[in-house]
Amino acid sequence: MNRVALKQGGGGRAMRALIEKVFVRDFATLPFDGVGISAMDDGAAIRLGDEWLVVTTDSHVIHPIFFPGGDIGRLSISGTVNDLAMMGATRVLGLTCSVILEEGFSLEWLEVVQRSMVEACIESSAPVVTGDTKVMGRGELDGIVINTTGIALTRTLVRDNGLSAGDRIIVTGSIGEHGLAVMAARHGIDVDGKLVSDVAPMNSMIATIVDKATAMKDPTRGGVSSALHEMASKSGVGIVLDERSVPMTPQVRAVGELLGIDPLHVANEGKALIGVHAADAEEVVARLRMHPLGRDAAVIGTCVAERPGSIILDTGFGRRLLAEPEGEPLPRIC
Amino acid sequence: MNATPLQFRDPVLARSMAATLQRLVAQLDRPVAVMHVCGSHEQAIAKFGLRSTFPKALDVIMGPGCPVCVTDVPEVDEGVLLARQGVRIATYGDMLRVPGTVQSLADAQADGAKIDIIYSPRQAVEIARETSEEVVLFASGFETTAVATAAVILDDPPPNFSVLSAHKYIPPVMEIVAEMPGSRIEGFLAAGHAAVITGSDVFEPFVERNGVPVVIAGFEPMDILAGLVELVELILAKTPKVLNAFPRCVTREGNRAAQEQLWRVFRQIGGRWRGIAHVPNGNLRLRDEFAHVDARKRFTIDLPSLWDFAPPALARQCICGDIMAGIRNPRDCRLFNRECTPENPIGACMVSNEGTCKIWHLYGGVPDLEASA
Amino acid sequence: MCLGVPGRVIEVREFTATVDFWGVRKDVSLMIVDEPVAPGDYILNHVGFAIRRIPPESVAETLALYEMLIAGDDADLMTSDVRGEISGAAKGTS
Numbered sequence: 001m002n003r004v005a006l007k008q009g010g011g012g013r014a015m016r017a018l019i020e021k022v023f024v025r026d027f028a029t030l031p032f033d034g035v036g037i038s039a040m041d042d043g044a045a046i047r048l049g050d051e052w053l054v055v056t057t058d059s060h061v062i063h064p065i066f067f068p069g070g071d072i073g074r075l076s077i078s079g080t081v082n083d084l085a086m087m088g089a090t091r092v093l094g095l096t097c098s099v100i101l102e103e104g105f106s107l108e109w110l111e112v113v114q115r116s117m118v119e120a121c122i123e124s125s126a127p128v129v130t131g132d133t134k135v136m137g138r139g140e141l142d143g144i145v146i147n148t149t150g151i152a153l154t155r156t157l158v159r160d161n162g163l164s165a166g167d168r169i170i171v172t173g174s175i176g177e178h179g180l181a182v183m184a185a186r187h188g189i190d191v192d193g194k195l196v197s198d199v200a201p202m203n204s205m206i207a208t209i210v211d212k213a214t215a216m217k218d219p220t221r222g223g224v225s226s227a228l229h230e231m232a233s234k235s236g237v238g239i240v241l242d243e244r245s246v247p248m249t250p251q252v253r254a255v256g257e258l259l260g261i262d263p264l265h266v267a268n269e270g271k272a273l274i275g276v277h278a279a280d281a282e283e284v285v286a287r288l289r290m291h292p293l294g295r296d297a298a299v300i301g302t303c304v305a306e307r308p309g310s311i312i313l314d315t316g317f318g319r320r321l322l323a324e325p326e327g328e329p330l331p332r333i334c
Numbered sequence: 335m336n337a338t339p340l341q342f343r344d345p346v347l348a349r350s351m352a353a354t355l356q357r358l359v360a361q362l363d364r365p366v367a368v369m370h371v372c373g374s375h376e377q378a379i380a381k382f383g384l385r386s387t388f389p390k391a392l393d394v395i396m397g398p399g400c401p402v403c404v405t406d407v408p409e410v411d412e413g414v415l416l417a418r419q420g421v422r423i424a425t426y427g428d429m430l431r432v433p434g435t436v437q438s439l440a441d442a443q444a445d446g447a448k449i450d451i452i453y454s455p456r457q458a459v460e461i462a463r464e465t466s467e468e469v470v471l472f473a474s475g476f477e478t479t480a481v482a483t484a485a486v487i488l489d490d491p492p493p494n495f496s497v498l499s500a501h502k503y504i505p506p507v508m509e510i511v512a513e514m515p516g517s518r519i520e521g522f523l524a525a526g527h528a529a530v531i532t533g534s535d536v537f538e539p540f541v542e543r544n545g546v547p548v549v550i551a552g553f554e555p556m557d558i559l560a561g562l563v564e565l566v567e568l569i570l571a572k573t574p575k576v577l578n579a580f581p582r583c584v585t586r587e588g589n590r591a592a593q594e595q596l597w598r599v600f601r602q603i604g605g606r607w608r609g610i611a612h613v614p615n616g617n618l619r620l621r622d623e624f625a626h627v628d629a630r631k632r633f634t635i636d637l638p639s640l641w642d643f644a645p646p647a648l649a650r651q652c653i654c655g656d657i658m659a660g661i662r663n664p665r666d667c668r669l670f671n672r673e674c675t676p677e678n679p680i681g682a683c684m685v686s687n688e689g690t691c692k693i694w695h696l697y698g699g700v701p702d703l704e705a706s707a
Numbered sequence: 708m709c710l711g712v713p714g715r716v717i718e719v720r721e722f723t724a725t726v727d728f729w730g731v732r733k734d735v736s737l738m739i740v741d742e743p744v745a746p747g748d749y750i751l752n753h754v755g756f757a758i759r760r761i762p763p764e765s766v767a768e769t770l771a772l773y774e775m776l777i778a779g780d781d782a783d784l785m786t787s788d789v790r791g792e793i794s795g796a797a798k799g800t801s
Contacts, residue, residue, distance in 0.1 A: 004444065187453070189731060254729035259453065260427075262381075316345045317555055318383030323696055342770075350777045454755025456736060475754075482756045485738045530751065530759045531739075560773050581772075582765035583751055589741045589758065 042086040052157045054089035057149040068181045069196030073116035080150040081124045081201040086216045089152035090207040092126035098147040103138045124201035161234035162215035168281040169301035170274045172294045174247040176263030180255045195251045198270035205291040209284045215275035223265040233309035240312045241301040265325040342554030351559040352387040358566045359389040367393040367518040367660040372525035373400035382555045395660045401475045402428045403682035404607040409500045410434035413472045417447035424450045424458035425472040435640045455486045462495035470629045474500045478527045481592045484599035498629040501618035512544040518660040521565040526552040526580040533588025534578045545574045552580040609654025609681035654681035664694040716748045
């Protein structure tokens with residue numbers, strides 16, 4: 001019997017293969033007017049007159065549920081708000097929130113999680129309008145699972161396949177923090193409290209530049225590498241990434257080296273990759289930097305016609321091709 | 335002092351060193367192939383994009399330097415069988431996905447086996463202390479890592495802790511490669527870390543027997559480039575010697591105390607390395623005095639139960655050995671990209687993230703990229 | 708872990724030490740390293756064990772050696788041999 005393996009949740013090639021084979025292929029045969037499941041974009045867009053109704057859904061299973069910089073509550077709101085924002089929909093009409101709890105889960109913890117969710121809703125002006133709660137028996141579920149679905153309206157729909165040769169790639173801030181903060185917490189690596197998740201709703205920041213974005217994607221599971229690979233192959237361009245201009249804190253660099261994990265493969269939960277025409281790059285960076293979440297925004301790459309679908313990394317010493325992450329990044333020995 | 339490690343990564347200095355390498359190889363005026371035998375070297379070369387700075391006439395081939403990749407199928411099977419028996423396995427991250435006859439440890443994990451990913455053998459001991467279940471350290475790695483395993487074995491581990499040793503020893507495999515008929519390898523870059531333990535003298539007999547120079551190099555971009563410069567100089571001068579290009583960490587006799595610990599706990603036996611065939615004295619196993627922490631003695635591992643599934647025919651067609659010796663390249667292999675892919679790897683070169691076959695599979699050949707501007 | 712990032716020793720206990728790797732603090736075992744280490748020393752770490760104390764002067768010496776290699780003249784057998792002696796002799800047994 002074939003079985004699902006952990007790596008298929010990791011956001012890399014393995015996960016895409018699972019989704020395509022099991023879900024997309026048949027769902028895609030149903031008629032639909034808009035951006036649907038076969039696009040596998042951050043959300044779906046349904047045409048509504050001269051606007052788009054954007055919908056996205058996400059289930060959150062992160063462990064530990066409390067990590068430096070956030071918790072599963074903050075993540076479940078931010079993740080969905082950000083997916084909507086990545087489609088160009090920054091004014092959220094409403095969120096749903098379904099929670100499945102394991103029998104015995106601490107009520108105190110639940111309250112902390114709920115408070116985090118409320119905070120994130122206030123930050124993003126996104127109300128939770130309906131939800132569902134279930135309890136499963138002890139051992140039938142690992143603690144807590146939260147699913148959030150979000151809906152928003154937008155006139156400007158931004159896809160992840162809109163890059164052209166000559167476009168620049170901008171990242172809104174320093175990378176690798178969420179994934180490495182969680183991993184450091186899991187492995188008991190003490191970083192003097194300076195390695196924290198970047199989990200945050202980005203819609204207010206994205207609203208300031210959505211008119212100039214040719215493509216957008218947030219580098220969550222699989223990191224910047226995964227997201228850029230998808231954007232490059234869907235757009236039919238190659239991307240030259242200048243490693244030295246990618247913003248990264250020294251703590252992320254150090255933990256990455258120690259664990260043998262490339263920060264470019266690590267999840268971010270409060271950053272976006274934005275494609276822009278070269279002429280707009282400077283202005284977009286300036287606008288982003290005016291927002292508290294975008295202080296370290298920087299141009300990190302250029303789209304080229306050669307090697308469509310590939311990412312070429314310029315390391316400062318030489319160039320190499322950046323591989324896609326296979327599955328969940330694991331600490332390596334060699 | 336905090337800035338000093340970073341000077342070994344100075345791109346300007348590195349470019350000058352790369353230019354020196356270009357000059358020397360141009361003097362040689364013919365193609366030349368050298369081999370490194372360390373996964374970390376390949377990682378560093380790949381990570382910093384150094385290959386695009388090497389002269390085209392210089393072929394820096396990745397040899398059998400990824401200890402996990404050369405872990406042969408029966409050894410992986412031992413770990414998988416133990417895991418399926420309900421024993422808790424602690425292992426390094428890159429061991430998880432290495433294929434066995436039927437399953438990898440990751441597959442066993444999907445079936446419910448308990449596998450902990452660690453990055454130090456000390457963690458495995460901690461896990462054993464915190465539980466009453468049996469915990470087995472599935473120990474892969476070369477001599478540098480074996481020393482760490484030896485240290486925890488000698489440090490009074492709890493009774494529910496034992497070790498399944500898949501450790502390997504590098505110098506014997508260099509002999510195999512050097513002796514392969516048709517081998518193009520004219521020099522070796524040896525791993526700095528292993529040499530910290532064994533000392534540079536360990537390579538003297540090899541150099542004498544084979545007449546091929548060995549340069550010991552560290553892992554920063556400057557270290558690797560400088561190591562290659564020294565190696566090409568030795569090749570130019572037709573002088574087979576052992577040179578230590580990592581003097582800040584390597585001495586001639588190495589770390590004696592660590593060597594003592596290593597050889598007190600381990601003995602060498604011959605064994606198959608995936609994709610290379612038999613390497614005499616290439617595997618490290620626990621000595622009889624340490625039977626009490628030897629997972630192979632503590633548990634009954636029913637390897638024959640898997641033999642019905644063994645695909646020996648395919649494994650026999652694997653030419654990784656020739657690829658690592660620089661005699662052939664992946665396209666010469668009948669299995670490449672057909673039966674042998676990263677999802678279903680047959681040989682070491684396809685298992686390793688930086689193995690030759692994996693690189694060719696991912697990039698359709700050696701990518702033709704330039705050095706940074 | 709494989710690249711063995713050099714770290715700076717912050718605190719030393721009987722068999723372990725706290726080491727700083729660019730701001731990340733890790734506990735490493737001293738059971739393998741063959742000489743005493745003191746706070747301020749640099750050590751080479753491999754899978755949670757210090758395997759070598761890096762003498763501070765050796766860093767500068769190595770960089771000087773690299774400068775020599777870069778400046779070095781074309782295949783001068785003599786120079787190459789001399790250079791070989793310098794690095795082959797290796798800086799100190801300890």
